[in-house]
Amino acid sequence: MQSAHWIVKRYLHKRILLCTLVALGAFSLTLTIGFILQRSENKQQIENVTQRAVTTLDKILLAVENERDTLLPMVDKPCNNSLLKLRQQVAALKTVRSIFLVKSGIIYCSSAFGERSIPLRKLQPRLADNHSKLLLTIDRSLVKGSPVLMQWFPASKDGQDGVAIGINIDLVSDMMLDPFPPLITRVSLGIDDAWYVEDVGIIRQPIQREDERVYTRASSAFPFSIVVSGPSFWRLALRELPGRLPLALIFGLLAAWITWIATARRMSFSWEINMGIAQREFTLFCQPLLNTRAQRCDGVEILLRWNNPRLGPITPDVFIPIAEAKNLILPLTRYVLNETAKELHRFPADPKFHIGINVAAAHLRDDKILLEDLNNLWFSVNPTVQLTIELTERDALHDVNAGLLRALHGKNIQLAIDDFGTGNSSLSWLEKLHPDVLKIDKSFTHAIGTDAVNSTVTDIIIALGQRLNIELVAEGVETPEQANYLQRHGVHLLQGYLYAPPMPLEEFPQWLAEHNGPTTPIMP
Structure with a gap:
């Protein structure tokens, strides 16, 4: 049988239950919103990192390409006449390791060694070519065995004449390929079927772990892409979730207090x-x-x-x-x-x-x-x-x-x-x-x-x-x-x-x- 005490107690319980549910809802909603925002922030950071890497390398390659019209006319000139200008170009471009002048498939002038007479294909089997080309390869001339980024500009229709430019990939890596833990554990530079990974070198197959997510951004100006890998967005967001617990608790208690005040009359x-x-x-x-x-x-x-x-x-x-x-x-x-x-x-x-x-x-x-x-x-x-x-x-x-x-x-x-x-x-x-x-x-x-x-x-x-x-x-x-x-x-x-x-x-x-x-x- 109902009594005044019982019915008031019932309303109090209902009010407490409602406030508890609202508190839990606000607590959960705060964590959920925090999780979604953190995931979006992680995604945005990755996009920013990859875009910044692409933009940095685009600028490097564009600076090299802008010197093409200056370098190609040197192909027909003797090495002694061109050597000083080649070295000035290397110094000006900063990221360039060496410049080679190639005639009839033979490297006849090097910015580092002067006059040479070495078949280009002996040093770089994938060159020459009748189209401009960008490739990841191993340096067999200056710093032998080290990775190098080669830029090829042909000067003849058959592609046997031209300019080969070696870009210091270690310097490029320091500028754009550093990981960003815990968001990014690995950054790779991909060109054709080769990938360069800092502290690993050039590999023919990208490294990818089952528990990692891979994000790729390609350059719109040059034939390369930046590949980053790391934990999935939701996993990273979950890692950050404990840090949001105090804020979620505050919002939960605030929502419960507001509900308690707002229901003082209606829930009575x-x-x-x-x-x-x-x-x-x-x-x-x-x-x-x-x-x-x-x-x-x-x-x-x-x-x-x-x-x-x-x-x-x-x-x-x-x-x-x-x-x-x-x-x-x-x-x-x-x-x-x-x-x-x-x-x-x-x-x-x-x-x-x-x-x-x-x-x-x-x-x-x-x-x-x-x-x-x-x-x-x-x-x-x-x-x-x-x-x-x-x-x-x-x-x-x-x-x-x-x-x-x-x-x-x-x-x-x-x-x-x-x-x-x-x-x-x-x-x-x-x-x-x-x-x-x-x-x-x-x-x-x-x-x-x-x-x-x-x-x-x-x-x-x-x-x-x-x-x-x-x-x-x-x-x-x-x-x-x-x-x-x-x-x-x-x-x-x-x-x-x-x-x-x-x-x-x-x-x-x-x-x-x-x-x-x-x-x-x-x-x-």
């Missing part, structure tokens, strides 16, 4: 009560009050029921204490006053007919609030019936202005203490309020005929009411024995399942037509 039972009032989910019931001496129904007590479409039926024992604790009892009481005023046509237009409406002690703390509510919601419809305000003892009653009590009595409003004897300082209520009616709580009525302490208290309450000349109403009358006992002791206003259960307001006129005569007890 007070929000449900506000929603119930706004959506008119609360239904008015009434329970008849029988005058057994006059054999008639003298009035009803208005009761509130709530069939919450989101949570199911919720009893007043659950939502009334929460409404009082969350300062929502005043809107709830106004709702009852307003709805009851709209349904007055269902009750006898008799000034002696009582309609009891429960009002919390909080409604009496301000002299004006209760009077304003009554004027706006009750007296505005010019009611004929007698209004009885039933004060519950769940809240402690503070000082009540005597002027307020006089104003209420002046408007012919009766004051009743509901559930007398079960709440806060009942005797002090009698002194402060001077009530017209005491309603004996059902716990004392049920004790009639037993040896329980409550049975003795029932007799004391009856004697007290009679001594103070306060009208007594017994609640929770369920058996003929209880009714007979109360009547014998002078209590003739009875309310309970013995006579009628709580019923919707629309059913009351039919019940009244059938039972407003000799009292006919109705068993539950």
